[in-house]
Amino acid sequence: MDEIKVINKFLTKLAYDKSSLDLKDDVFFNKKNNLVISTDTYVEGVHFIDFKKPKLVIKKILRSSISDLFCKGVKPKYYFISAAGNKLLFKKNILKKITNSLKEEQRKYNIILAGGDTVFSKKITITITSVGFAKKIIYRKKSLINDDIYVSGNLGDSFVGLSILKKKQNTKDNNYFISKYYKPDLPHNILSCLNYYASSSIDISDGLLIDLDRLIDRKKVSFILYLDLVPISKKLKSLLSSKKLKKINFVSKGDDYQILFTSPKKFRNQINKFSKDNRIRITRIGKILNHKSKSKIIDETSKEILAKNKGYLHEF
Amino acid sequence: MDEIKVINKFLTKLAYDKSSLDLKDDVFFNKKNNLVISTDTYVEGVHFIDFKKPKLVIKKILRSSISDLFCKGVKPKYYFISAAGNKLLFKKNILKKITNSLKEEQRKYNIILAGGDTVFSKKITITITSVGFAKKIIYRKKSLINDDIYVSGNLGDSFVGLSILKKKQNTKDNNYFISKYYKPDLPHNILSCLNYYASSSIDISDGLLIDLDRLIDRKKVSFILYLDLVPISKKLKSLLSSKKLKKINFVSKGDDYQILFTSPKKFRNQINKFSKDNRIRITRIGKILNHKSKSKIIDETSKEILAKNKGYLHEF
Numbered sequence: 215m216d217e218i219k220v221i222n223k224f225l226t227k228l229a230y231d232k233s234s235l236d237l238k239d240d241v242f243f244n245k246k247n248n249l250v251i252s253t254d255t256y257v258e259g260v261h262f263i264d265f266k267k268p269k270l271v272i273k274k275i276l277r278s279s280i281s282d283l284f285c286k287g288v289k290p291k292y293y294f295i296s297a298a299g300n301k302l303l304f305k306k307n308i309l310k311k312i313t314n315s316l317k318e319e320q321r322k323y324n325i326i327l328a329g330g331d332t333v334f335s336k337k338i339t340i341t342i343t344s345v346g347f348a349k350k351i352i353y354r355k356k357s358l359i360n361d362d363i364y365v366s367g368n369l370g371d372s373f374v375g376l377s378i379l380k381k382k383q384n385t386k387d388n389n390y391f392i393s394k395y396y397k398p399d400l401p402h403n404i405l406s407c408l409n410y411y412a413s414s415s416i417d418i419s420d421g422l423l424i425d426l427d428r429l430i431d432r433k434k435v436s437f438i439l440y441l442d443l444v445p446i447s448k449k450l451k452s453l454l455s456s457k458k459l460k461k462i463n464f465v466s467k468g469d470d471y472q473i474l475f476t477s478p479k480k481f482r483n484q485i486n487k488f489s490k491d492n493r494i495r496i497t498r499i500g501k502i503l504n505h506k507s508k509s510k511i512i513d514e515t516s517k518e519i520l521a522k523n524k525g526y527l528h529e530f
Numbered sequence: 531m532d533e534i535k536v537i538n539k540f541l542t543k544l545a546y547d548k549s550s551l552d553l554k555d556d557v558f559f560n561k562k563n564n565l566v567i568s569t570d571t572y573v574e575g576v577h578f579i580d581f582k583k584p585k586l587v588i589k590k591i592l593r594s595s596i597s598d599l600f601c602k603g604v605k606p607k608y609y610f611i612s613a614a615g616n617k618l619l620f621k622k623n624i625l626k627k628i629t630n631s632l633k634e635e636q637r638k639y640n641i642i643l644a645g646g647d648t649v650f651s652k653k654i655t656i657t658i659t660s661v662g663f664a665k666k667i668i669y670r671k672k673s674l675i676n677d678d679i680y681v682s683g684n685l686g687d688s689f690v691g692l693s694i695l696k697k698k699q700n701t702k703d704n705n706y707f708i709s710k711y712y713k714p715d716l717p718h719n720i721l722s723c724l725n726y727y728a729s730s731s732i733d734i735s736d737g738l739l740i741d742l743d744r745l746i747d748r749k750k751v752s753f754i755l756y757l758d759l760v761p762i763s764k765k766l767k768s769l770l771s772s773k774k775l776k777k778i779n780f781v782s783k784g785d786d787y788q789i790l791f792t793s794p795k796k797f798r799n800q801i802n803k804f805s806k807d808n809r810i811r812i813t814r815i816g817k818i819l820n821h822k823s824k825s826k827i828i829d830e831t832s833k834e835i836l837a838k839n840k841g842y843l844h845e846f
Contacts, residue, residue, distance in 0.1 A: 220620060229644065234608075234642070254612070292547070312540070327541060329553060334576055336653060339614050339651060
């Protein structure tokens with residue numbers, strides 16, 4: 215059983231307080247106490263290749279955790295680390311590296327270590343719990359027909375980085391791509407934009423299409439997405455053209471940690487202005503349609519792409 | 531390096547917000563938001579023997595987590611589960627057992643699942659984060675000279691249970707002891723007693739003497755503890771006498787999840803009354819002395835026990 219089935223079939227019935235959002239959003243949100251919490255577990259060999267680069271691995275998993283709050287329009291304030299690890303993790307010089315790396319993250323994102331736990335285990339498994347305070351959050355599944363679909367930053371760089379690390383790809387910009395994999399640029403300055411204009415939002419951890427499918431309520435709406443508009447970096451553009459690779463095979467592979475959100479058409483000008491004023495790339499890439507339409511992706515030649523492949527999207 | 535060294539040397543400098551209590555108490559307490567959080571990780575083969583009894587294992591680790599809040603005088607309200615596990619964990623019938631077991635715990639302690647994460651991993655590693663709301667908590671290290679030392683419930687049963695599971699012990703009451711290991715009786719009705727009368731408190735997870743040492747501020751105070759007064763069950767008493775075993779080798783082995791607390795002498799009558807009115811065993815077992823005295827344990831024959839053995843206590 216995959217995670218979603220496990221949650222739907224068993225755990226949801228235990229989560230009958232509405233703060234848990236039926237375990238179907240990125241976070242727990244307790245309105246009465248303005249409390250927002252997200253918790254994620256990362257396993258060696260599954261979520262990160264190994265622990266040979268502790269400074270980078272710890273940055274990646276911390277960013278992936280606080281990303282859940284950012285994408286809901288919430289500033290993370292505290293984080294907890296629970297680390298199960300072997301002697302490799304608890305060596306002095308490794309701990310020093312991790313501490314310094316976390317210190318850099320704390321400065322960059324203005325967050326503070328609040329607690330945690332360290333235990334011994336053969337495989338390294340790390341759980342990060344992020345905590346923030348907010349009067350409201352942006353939910354999933356609240357987009358309306360005719361809303362625009364936006365995404366922050368660029369997509370695909372992180373996947374190229376991972377492919378390089380796995381020796382499945384080689385480029386002239388290896389270091390650039392690897393750095394995007396380990397240190398995704400969280401769009402943390404986008405929060406007020408989300409809070410003013412977004413009707414729904416999610417962070418892209420598993421892939422543009424999978425996460426877009428999670429963002430919308432399929433019973434009520436569908437989407438049209440223009441592949442041509444999906445933002446990628448100059449370096450990825452140059453890689454695609456030099457090796458004649460297809461864009462669709464790169465922009466929906468996950469690990470991007472950019473924010474995907476919807477917003478009513480009337481806010482287009484404001485979002486454009488916000489993007490320019492704050493120098494954050496925010497790109498309109500599609501539109502929400504009624505549920506009678508089939509969700510579709512339009513490729514560069516105006517053809518519809520059948521996106522049944524699970525790598526692209528669960529199912530339409 | 532052990533956990534305490536890791537925390538002191540590296541992590542404390544990252545936790546400069548006072549809510550983290552310097553990572554030296556059982557919980558995170560954010561006064562401004564009345565927020566109390568505890569997070570703990572449990573590893574197969576380390577914190578629980580194996581996962582052959584999922585219903586019991588999940589009860590034990592959940593209770594061990596919420597115990598951190600109870601012992602601070604705080605009612606847990608929500609819990610998060612992050613589970614890394616193999617196919618054994620994510621089988622339908624196992625998940626059903628876990629769900630039913632959690633449902634029982636939710637009813638017993640009036641708590642609700644709030645979120646979590648499930649990921650694949652060879653070894654089973656589970657992190658539980660417990661959340662409660664409170665205007666104040668009972669801290670460690672706030673006991674004063676002449677305070678009494680109290681403990682709730684009985685000690686030692688859980689250790690016998692673990693020894694039986696490890697085939698190192700065999701008794702006529704095996705089921706009783708094993709049940710105390712898996713399902714420690716959390717003294718959840720003691721909260722108002724703690725909030726009215728306790729000057730400091732901790733839950734006994736690692737062992738009476740180790741946790742007593744953590745409870746006090748060794749620079750300011752010491753303790754005297756009367757072994758004779760340490761409460762044990764009738765079944766443990768009968769085991770000790772029939773096999774001629776020493777009490778000291780059973781009551782400080784941990785996994786008890788009873789609450790150890792200190793209180794000024796003037797509250798003795800009130801605590802006695804609370805204990806009777808609420809039918810909770812609360813036993814006075816010692817006293818806080820000034821730091822010039824050496825901490826000591828007095829055995830049944832009024833002799834001082836040298837408790838240098840790490841199994842009893844780190845060091846005096």
